[in-house]
Amino acid sequence: MKHHRVLRIISKMLIPYIMLFALYVQFHGDFGPGGGFQAGVILASALILYGLIFGIDAAADVMPGWVLIRIIAAGVLIYGGVGVATMMMGGEYLNYSVLAAEQVAGQHLGILVIEFGVGTTVAAAMVGIFFAFAQRGSEDDD
């Protein structure tokens, strides 16, 4: 779709704002609607849009497959790691109250970190699945 100038320029203008919106949804999820799942999908849709318009190889240069696989695993590790951290600090698994001096501050910190873990896994998983399909298609064209 590289020759569609309107699509190319409009998506070039939109992609930074989609990514910014994903970050807003990610870190504002405690206060408004949203959270890790939604933010991850929105971030993934920015990368997928880039892949659709500028070609899958250009997108794979931004996000190579080996990086994606590690990010997918890193999100789960962040989430599980918070649980291990709470156990180290004397609480139950995933009891965020012990993460800070005050219960509410600990809960805030815990929720922020695990939502970040959710977001990274979801975003990388969606982009990875899309790449898997799209690269399979471009292989047949070769």
Next chain:
Amino acid sequence: MGATAIAILLLRHLLSVAMLSGIYSLLAASVFVMLDAVDVAFTEAAVGAGVSTVLFVATLSLTRSTEKIPVHTPILPIVVVLLTGAVLLYATAGLPAFGDPMAPVHTHVAPRYIDTSPSEIGVPNMVTSVLASYRGYDTLGEVAVIFTAAIAVLALIGRGGRRKDGEP
């Protein structure tokens, strides 16, 4: 929504079906907004209307884009579907009325969350506090499901990072 669903059933051109299911998801998202379930609407719009439509289209580019005409008669499937639908409709009669404050779902753990979440968690969005803190194990399980799904797809059809590492 109903018209979209019937069109999805009748059409055999799968690209149109993928587009229509995206529209269906967007309509479902607006229904969720009307029911004040903003978080669910958000997810439905992003996943249902956005990413899954792209994945459908990506799959169609790998396969054929028209549905095969079935060779067998559809009588047995219709009987099964009608029976299941009748049982489900019968079961609906036993559900509490829509919005009933005395329904079991509103009297079990929900009051505890609503009463203590502001002081225990202190997060203004109560959906987030239930999802991430009270139901932290469930959300960890969901993340594990997404992780497993992604790994499975990449293992089946992806070429992962192997090419960059210099392997075949």
